């Protein structure tokens with residue numbers, strides 16, 4: 001697809017300014033049951049804050065039982081609809097769904113050459129989940145020869161990928177990886193093979209291929225009958241995110257999380273008597289039960305002075321967790337993590353609740369180490385998890401989109417995975433040897449730098465950091481190193497307040513001098 005420069009959000013029009021809203025054109029079939037097709041695309045774009053116009057290729061009589069009838073639009077009329085919208089309405093991204101005839105595919109190709117857009121996302125809908133045929137098999141050769149070479153992303157499910165590959169059986173993740181590379185050769189710049197229907201798979205796994213790298217995208221598989229329209233909604237969410245300016249890979253990742261969240265939120269709703277129900281796209285708008293502290297976006301500068309509590313040290317100095325947290329926050333800690341490896345759950349929860357009060361009066365977020373149950377029960381701002389704790393994507397699906405998730409990473413590969421799985425930051429270390437973790441491998445300043453350079457997420461350094469070496473850590477000169485996390489340097493000391501004030505001053509001085517600032 002010829003790339004058109006995205007227009008400015010605000011454009012001058014003679015003597016006034018107008019707000020531009022990102023715009024997706026959905027070219028698809030109508031689903032009378034409104035779970036899939038045009039109706040799913042409209043709801044998805046609305047949920048993502050993007051304008052959606054529609055060109056209807058077919059009208060289906062459809063419900064949760066199946067497709068009872070299909071009325072295909074004449075290709076000349078599809079062409080007229082395309083012209084009406086594309087010639088006038090500043091479309092950013094086109095998304096196609098049900099394309100029931102070869103003639104309709106040909107008029108789409110013609111109109112897009114006449115009116116180029118920023119990106120073209122094609123969901124090659126062929127058969128509905130109920131097993132009803134939505135496109136005649138002759139479309140496959142026109143798809144391959146004429147449409148795919150213009151496409152930025154094609155999103156076949158397992159059956160569609162198999163049909164595009166002449167009936168090749170696809171039963172495993174390794175088959176899906178192979179299929180993605182073969183479909184890429186048909187001309188689409190990027191390919192997403194969707195594994196919603198992969199047998200025996202505990203996770204919902206999709207394969208993304210950009211012509212260079214193959215990525216395995218995982219989310220938890222939600223147990224629900226309400227999966228009608230997941231494919232349409234995924235593709236229109238990707239189109240919406242592209243229209244907002246995301247890169248292709250980010251758009252795909254965000255959209256997969258959107259589907260997982262929407263399915264999870266709608267897993268128990270009951271519409272219709274058939275085997276496949278629709279889900280609720282507008283869940284995000286309805287489930288904004290935000291804590292008073294967070295407004296849904298993680299502030300990277302919170303990582304600056306990251307204090308991690310330790311029950312052993314508090315005992316040694318005869319302090320309660322709340323006293324320790326209060327002193328750290330008053331001394332300038334910018335985020336707190338409560339790490340209680342051997343406290344009773346009930347005591348842990350009570351302590352966490354009082355710490356939250358202290359933190360939130362100072363505008364400081366509070367995270368819980370490892371224990372998602374405790375984080376949820378006390379209304380913490382998020383969790384920090386290790387490589388052998390619950391997987392990040394599972395934590396994300398339990399905590400929702402707005403909680404902070406941090407992950408401990410020692411290698412660039414782990415940092416990449418944390419980003420793929422939807423973490424907000426990574427903790428890298430141990431930078432120096434420490435006695436708070438037994439048998440902890442030390443990565444040193446070189447290892448820290450390597451991970452920071454590879455990480456797409458902000459990084460906080462951890463492990464043996466104190467007043468005398470904190471400046472050296474911050475001065476490695478990598479912009480996404482946002483701060484240091486400390487345990488002993490604050491809590492294995494007589495006066496936590498004084499130590500925190502001192503470390504804060506050291507960090508302020510070091511970052512003022514640091515070349516990365």
Ligand SMILES: Nc1ncnc2c1ncn2[C@@H]1O[C@H](COP(=O)(O)OP(=O)(O)O)[C@@H](O)[C@H]1O
Nearest residue numbers: 157194195196197204205220221222230231234
């Ligand atoms: N039960 C589920 N839980 C979580 N994600 C799912 C589930 N079913 C499908 N998905 C996801 O929904 C998207 C659409 O996939 P799929 O159902 O395979 O496509 P289609 O609807 O075109 O058949 C994919 O990202 C897939 O991983």
Ligand SMILES: Cc1ncc(COP(=O)(O)O)c(N)n1
Nearest residue numbers: 029030036037128129228229
């Ligand atoms: C108009 C229309 N477009 C697309 C689909 C595919 O959706 P699904 O695979 O969830 O049945 C459908 N059933 N109806």
Ligand SMILES: [Mg+2]
Nearest residue numbers: 196227230231
């Ligand atoms: Mg599906």
